[in-house]
Amino acid sequence: MAVGPFLSHDTGFASLLSTDDWTTDAYYAVLATHSESPDRSTQVDYEDILEECADGDYDQVALGSKTCSVDGSNNVVFDCGKITFTSSGDISARYLYILKGTAATPANADEIIGHIDLDGAGNVSSVGAEFSFDPHTNGLFYVPRTTAA
Secondary structure (H helix, E strand, O other): OOOOOOEEOHHHHHHHHHOOOOOOOOEEEEEEOOOOOOOOOOOOEHHHOOOEOOOOOOOOEEOOOOEEEEOOOOOEEEEOOOEEEEEEEEEEEOEEEEEEOOOOOOOOOOEEEEEEEOOOOOOEEEEEEEEEEOOEOOEOEEEOOOOOO
C-alpha cells in the first residue's frame, strides 16, 4: 500500500486559507471507492463525491484534535487526530476526503478541502478489523513558507 499525499481541492482550500478556521470549525472525513474519479478543480462539494463508500460498517467521521502550528521548517502544519471509521468491521475504500461541515448531517454544499489516495491502485479493506487513517508525524497537510517572486 502506497498512501499518497493530501491533494487540496481548489475552492475548499481557498476557503480554508481565507475565511475558515481549521481549529474551531467542524470538518469531517468520508471514504470513496476506487470507482471515484477525484478532480481537484471540479469536485467542489459533498454532492460531487459520486462513489462514496456504502459498506454497512462505514459512516462519515468528524475530525478531532485539530491543530494548526508552525514546525521547525517554518511550514504551517494542519493536523488532526486519528480518523477511525470502524474499530472492528468490514470497509473497502480507496480515497479519503476531508470536508467542511458536520459528519452527523453532511450537506450537499459542504466544501471539499482535499483528498488522499489510500493505495494508489485500488481499494484497501478491513475485514472484521479497524479501518482508520492516522496522519503523518508532520501533519495531515502543510503550507510551506512563501517566497518572493
